[in-house]
Amino acid sequence: MLNTFGANSLxxxxxxxGRFGExxxxxxxxxxxxxxxxxEAAYNAAKADPSFQRELDxxxxxxxxxxxxxWFAQRLTKALGGAKVYFKRDELNHTGxxxxxxxxxxxxxxxxxxxxxxxAETGAGQHGVATATVAALFGLPCTVYxxxxxxxxxxxxxxxxxxxxxxxxxxxSGASTLKDxxxxxxxxxxxxxxxxxxxxxxxxxxxxxxxxxxxFQSVIGEEAKAQMxxxxxxxxxxxxxxxxxxxxxMGLFHPFLDDASVRLVGVEAAGHGLDTLQHAxxxxxxxxxxxxxxxxxxxxxxxxxxxxxxxISAGLDYPGIGPEHSWLHDxxxxxxxxxxxxxxxxxxxxCTRTEGIIPALEPAHALAHVAKIAPAMSPEQIIIMNLCGRxxxxxxxxxxxxxxxx
Amino acid sequence: MSRIAxxxxxxxxxxxxxxxxxxxxxxxxxATSMEILRGMPAAGADxxxxxxxxxxxxxxxxxxxxxGRRALNVGATMVHTLAMVREFxxxxxxxxxxxxxxxxxILSYGTARFCTDAAASGVDGLIIVDLPSEEADLMAxxxxxxxxxxxxxxxxxxxxxxxxxxxxxxxxxxxYVSITGVTGTRxxxxxxxxxxxxxxxxxxxxxxxxxxxxxxxxxxxxxVAAADGAVVASALIDNMVSSLTPEGKAGPxxxxxxxxxVRELAEAVRxxxx
Numbered sequence: 001m002l003n004t005f006g007a008n009s010l011x012x013x014x015x016x017x018g019r020f021g022e023x024x025x026x027x028x029x030x031x032x033x034x035x036x037x038x039x040e041a042a043y044n045a046a047k048a049d050p051s052f053q054r055e056l057d058x059x060x061x062x063x064x065x066x067x068x069x070x071w072f073a074q075r076l077t078k079a080l081g082g083a084k085v086y087f088k089r090d091e092l093n094h095t096g097x098x099x100x101x102x103x104x105x106x107x108x109x110x111x112x113x114x115x116x117x118x119x120a121e122t123g124a125g126q127h128g129v130a131t132a133t134v135a136a137l138f139g140l141p142c143t144v145y146x147x148x149x150x151x152x153x154x155x156x157x158x159x160x161x162x163x164x165x166x167x168x169x170x171x172x173s174g175a176s177t178l179k180d181x182x183x184x185x186x187x188x189x190x191x192x193x194x195x196x197x198x199x200x201x202x203x204x205x206x207x208x209x210x211x212x213x214x215x216f217q218s219v220i221g222e223e224a225k226a227q228m229x230x231x232x233x234x235x236x237x238x239x240x241x242x243x244x245x246x247x248x249x250m251g252l253f254h255p256f257l258d259d260a261s262v263r264l265v266g267v268e269a270a271g272h273g274l275d276t277l278q279h280a281x282x283x284x285x286x287x288x289x290x291x292x293x294x295x296x297x298x299x300x301x302x303x304x305x306x307x308x309x310x311x312i313s314a315g316l317d318y319p320g321i322g323p324e325h326s327w328l329h330d331x332x333x334x335x336x337x338x339x340x341x342x343x344x345x346x347x348x349x350x351c352t353r354t355e356g357i358i359p360a361l362e363p364a365h366a367l368a369h370v371a372k373i374a375p376a377m378s379p380e381q382i383i384i385m386n387l388c389g390r391x392x393x394x395x396x397x398x399x400x401x402x403x404x405x406x
Numbered sequence: 407m408s409r410i411a412x413x414x415x416x417x418x419x420x421x422x423x424x425x426x427x428x429x430x431x432x433x434x435x436x437a438t439s440m441e442i443l444r445g446m447p448a449a450g451a452d453x454x455x456x457x458x459x460x461x462x463x464x465x466x467x468x469x470x471x472x473x474g475r476r477a478l479n480v481g482a483t484m485v486h487t488l489a490m491v492r493e494f495x496x497x498x499x500x501x502x503x504x505x506x507x508x509x510x511x512i513l514s515y516g517t518a519r520f521c522t523d524a525a526a527s528g529v530d531g532l533i534i535v536d537l538p539s540e541e542a543d544l545m546a547x548x549x550x551x552x553x554x555x556x557x558x559x560x561x562x563x564x565x566x567x568x569x570x571x572x573x574x575x576x577x578x579x580x581x582y583v584s585i586t587g588v589t590g591t592r593x594x595x596x597x598x599x600x601x602x603x604x605x606x607x608x609x610x611x612x613x614x615x616x617x618x619x620x621x622x623x624x625x626x627x628x629x630v631a632a633a634d635g636a637v638v639a640s641a642l643i644d645n646m647v648s649s650l651t652p653e654g655k656a657g658p659x660x661x662x663x664x665x666x667x668v669r670e671l672a673e674a675v676r677x678x679x680x
Binding site: 017025026027028029030031032033034035173174179180183186187190191192193194288289290291292293298300302303304305306 | 460461462463464465466467468471475478483484485508509510511512513514515535536537538539540541558559560561562563564565568572583586587588591
């Protein structure tokens with residue numbers, strides 16, 4: 001995990017100030033600044049210590065269930081009639097999503113730092129569940145902040161977190177969604193700096209979080225690359241992943257950034273459509289600003305007030321995006337496209353019927369793009385799509401959208 | 407000499423500390439907040455801090471969060487906040503005014519244009535909560551060019567190794583965040599202040615104001631006894647809120663109730679001889 005990439009590598013960021021190009025940084029109140037520096041120093045020390053990686057690897061293998069399989073989605077490929085589609089099956093991880101990859105790394109770091117209390121923010125509840133899970137595993141008290149709107153629409157995950165021993169605090173400020181949960185978690189952290197570790201769920205926040213979460217999630221891309229090599233003996237032609245904050249996408253893309261032949265495509269949530277005010281497409285429709293400790297593309301009005309995002313998928317419902325994505329967008333290395341709620345719902349059903357896999361609504365957005373683009377590609381070409389979460393949590397939302405009463 | 411330096415020099419000559427009351431621009435509406443601003447100097451304010459509404463005030467407790475939301479709900483923008491200061495300056499050109507806010511609305515305005523317009527409107531200093539020393543170069547040149555003081559926050563977590571870095575780019579005064587927490591929640595004890603303020607004085611000759619958790623006249627007195635100024639925000643807003651109608655509109659007493667409280671605080675602050 002040591003950063004040994006050359007200066008010309010696209011994988012060498014961030015710089016010493018935590019910047020990816022002009023994005024990233026550490027825009028936090030002074031109260032938190034010493035703590036941010038402490039996390040950075042501890043993370044750098046952990047990266048240089050082989051025993052840290054050994055401990056993490058052991059938990060990832062025997063507790064999380066890594067490596068996750070690379071599955072050739074044969075019936076889906078046939079149905080789309082073009083490129084071969086492989087799923088990187090991170091929905092098979094313990095807790096059902098990729099989130100636990102980073103939670104595991106962060107809680108081992110928290111333990112090394114002597115922190116005795118864990119906090120987290122959550123949108124759909126997947127990150128909250130993953131955090132509550134590792135907190136239970138390590139015997140640390142855990143508080144999860146969740147927007148009151150999300151508490152209402154993700155009741156099963158709220159109950160899961162409580163079963164795991166976490167305290168779930170509904171947040172009623174703002175629109176009561178993920179952005180507001182993150183504000184409240186930061187406020188908690190400011191108030192409890194000395195004993196608390198904040199496990200951030202995505203590749204955003206002040207440096208070193210975007211880098212740290214990316215590094216922990218990069219296991220997805222590293223595995224996928226090796227698995228693809230073993231099965232097909234070559235690189236894929238394209239990798240596709242959904243983007244809210246962007247952690248599953250960063251995890252898949254990062255190991256491929258220097259492989260120029262591999263097209264990397266991030267799929268933002270277009271909600272009701274990019275030309276409505278009801279979407280979560282920070283790159284397509286936002287502009288650079290500062291929120292939650294980093295400079296990145298944000299949905300904001302002309303006065304710099306942050307706007308609410310919308311997506312049928314609570315996990316993509318965030319008005320910002322990780323700063324490394326903003327940079328990759330700027331330099332053109334990654335293509336960023338979008339899929340609407342309706343397209344994601346169609347892809348959700350397509351995946352379920354052709355592959356017997358109920359995907360989360362987040363990767364359903366990635367699949368919606370695959371469904372658009374694969375038919376126009378040749379059968380020799382290969383796509384890896386990150387199936388980053390399972391859809392059990394979403395069946396109520398989907399039923400409602402399809403007009404079914406359960 | 408800047409208005410801020412001049413004011414602290416005068417206070418030093420008078421042998422007393424500064425009362426720095428806070429109001430959120432356009433809370434609960436433009437006219438009421440303008441009237442409160444206008445009345446503050448006569449009520450005993452020595453400097454005035456004006457909050458710039460932002461949707462995501464991550465260092466603020468519920469009181470200031472809701473103040474910002476009320477202001478945004480009636481359409482407050484950065485342009486309006488600056489206009490308020492400009493209007494105030496037509497009748498008062500002495501009292502220093504400091505804007506407190508978050509970076510994004512300033513970035514959105516454009517840092518260079520913002521500093522030019524803020525100075526032209528009569529603003530003296532800026533407190534930007536989410537702009538720590540590590541990122542300060544973003545604003546430093548534009549602020550300096552326009553004679554705006556950058557007032558840095560120093561927190562209980564800022565240790566002696568870090569203080570020189572934080573103070574290096576500070577001007578006007580130093581804002582000591584007296585608790586590890588958000589605004590309007592806890593209060594630092596006199597003993598904590600007596601320990602913290604001399605630690606900062608070792609590294610700077612700038613005046614030091616204490617904020618976050620200063621609510622009562624007694625607490626304001628304790629703050630100026632240990633430091634050079636006391637910032638009171640949430641307690642004033644809470645009081646104003648108690649005067650609002652059930653619909654959240656200004657009541658008949660909204661202005662008076664805040665200014666009466668400023669008078670009480672000023673009396674306590676002025677009673678402390680330094």
